[in-house]
Amino acid sequence: MGGSGSPRRARTAGRRRVALVTSSYAPHVGGVEEHVRQVARELIGQGCAVEVWSVDRGTGPVTRELDGVTVRYLPTPLPSASPGGIARFARAYPGAWRRWADARAEFRPDLVHVHCFGPNGVYALALHRRSRLPLMVTSHGETVADDGAVYDRSALLRAALRRALAAAAAVTAPSAFVVDDLRSRFGLIGGEVVPNGVDLAVAGDARRSPFEGEYLLAVGRLGRTKGFDLLIDAMAGLRSGAGPADPDGIDAAAGGDIRLVIVGDGPEQARLEALVDAHGLGGRVVLAGRLDPTAVADAMAGATAVVVPSRTEAFGIVALEAWRSGAALVMTERGGAPGFVVDGVDGLLVDPLDVDALRSAIRRVVDDRELRARLVDAGRRRVPEFTWRRVAEAYVADYDRILDGDDARDRRAAETA
Incomplete structure (x- = not known):
């Protein structure tokens, strides 16, 4: 994992600090919003410290407490091909990046876990590169089931997704259909199916x-x-x-x-x-x-x-x-x-x-x-x-594998020094 940054703090076994970096979150509703909300709750129940970092879609306050979870709404400007678009990006990017860097400094995550790769994924990839933060990516079908066909239109997102999949320590998707698309069109090697969940307590009458x-x-x-x-x-x-x-x-x-x-x-x-x-x-x-x-x-x-x-x-x-x-x-x-x-x-x-x-x-x-x-x-x-607990347990297993391996590398490096 390339890049440089401040030394990472020592991790406490079983107390992972995870930033769930999502394309959207409450008050907006939808599949990815519900998935991240439920997973955040389950991860906390399994002993993780969790924050949600969402793309700011004009939700109002930039930081909120929702369901006992800190949610940061972060700006994600990207350049467009036009001269005006590039100029607007050049003006907006320094302030946006400062917000992302502040989020990292304040929460100090062990790992960033991207959900539904979009502009949020671009900035998470940048954090990974600059700060040596381990990166995990979960696709929610954004490459195959998006009404706007954004991946057909945006060369920047296609390139960023390819780079993120190559850099990620783990990649998951809810179905083999999505994993196969990531492999065939975006160069994914490997990949894991983690099916979605449902809240069994809301049975209906x-x-x-x-x-x-x-x-x-x-x-x-x-x-x-x-x-x-x-x-x-x-x-x-x-x-x-x-x-x-x-x-x-x-x-x-x-x-x-x-x-x-x-x-x-x-x-x-x-x-x-x-x-x-x-x-x-x-x-x-x-x-x-x-x-x-x-x-x-x-x-x-x-x-x-x-x-x-x-x-x-x-x-x-x-x-x-x-x-x-x-x-x-x-x-x-x-x-x-x-x-x-x-x-x-x-x-x-x-x-x-x-x-x-x-x-x-x-x-x-x-x-x-x-x-x-x-x-x-x-x-x-x-x-x-298909419970959310099983989804979170699958993610925690990946976190443990990624971070325990990372700690082992750190120990070997320290012993060598």
Whole structure:
């Protein structure tokens, strides 16, 4: 590990000091925010000292205490190709770097653990190089499932990610799908799968569901990658009322009375609303907005099925949430789900780009009560495998391996001197 810096303080065994360097954090919501929040809590429970360092996205105070964790919101300016962009970066960088250097000096982490590599990862890589801080990287699928396709557009981020993967003492991702992408496109050698987790304490209660009657439920940020437009197209073919059989031999009335509820908000909301109107589904498709986690769990518990129609899904925490709440699962096969969902056993895997196939999968799970019961039972048996404690334990094992090895090198160097 190159670079120079102040001497590192002696570490106390079992009391690791870890900076979780994330692309986003509360008050923003999403998969990486929830992952880092839960992991921070579990790491503290396992004896680590933890701070969260997040990209400053205009959250207000630059340091907060959230859930007993110090959260620092740090600036991450990057240069752009234009002369004006380079000039703006030159003005902003000294102050930004001073904030990162101060965070290191005040918290004195043993290790920086990047989550969802972006500008946060660029600055963590710089700390690694300048201060000899061990670096660990966890990808959350940002290279494969980003609506903005930032890695296709930014040569700087592509180069920084390659360098960080080469420099990191450990690299993890939630699925083999993501690890394989890092290997094939960004030069990763090795890599470890650490699946996502779910909070088993938030089980959900159908009696408290905010929605009545029979409904399908979809949950997530309203972005193109999540494929909610494909799900709305599939709902358009589930015609209400009696009618002749479709070409696939399934009664056209199947699923006709069931509604679709989509929970979440995001940039695609207006387009999805227009698509609902274009299909004449105003009475059968509800865009419910964002709900708190308990209400989502209750809504899942009351749903006939939870549908995840993503064009690409790095892992799919929603699948774990569906299992936890006792909902049948219809899940995209595009991404990491085939690595943990067993088709026909604990979920139905389908290619959502094939809208007819998506529609048929929905019909199967709506019409077949016994199938639903089998999927629900299998999901409930599987979900205890995916706890946040197990995620944190996997990370701690990496920390111990990295830092114990680092300490051994320090001792050998001291003995030689």
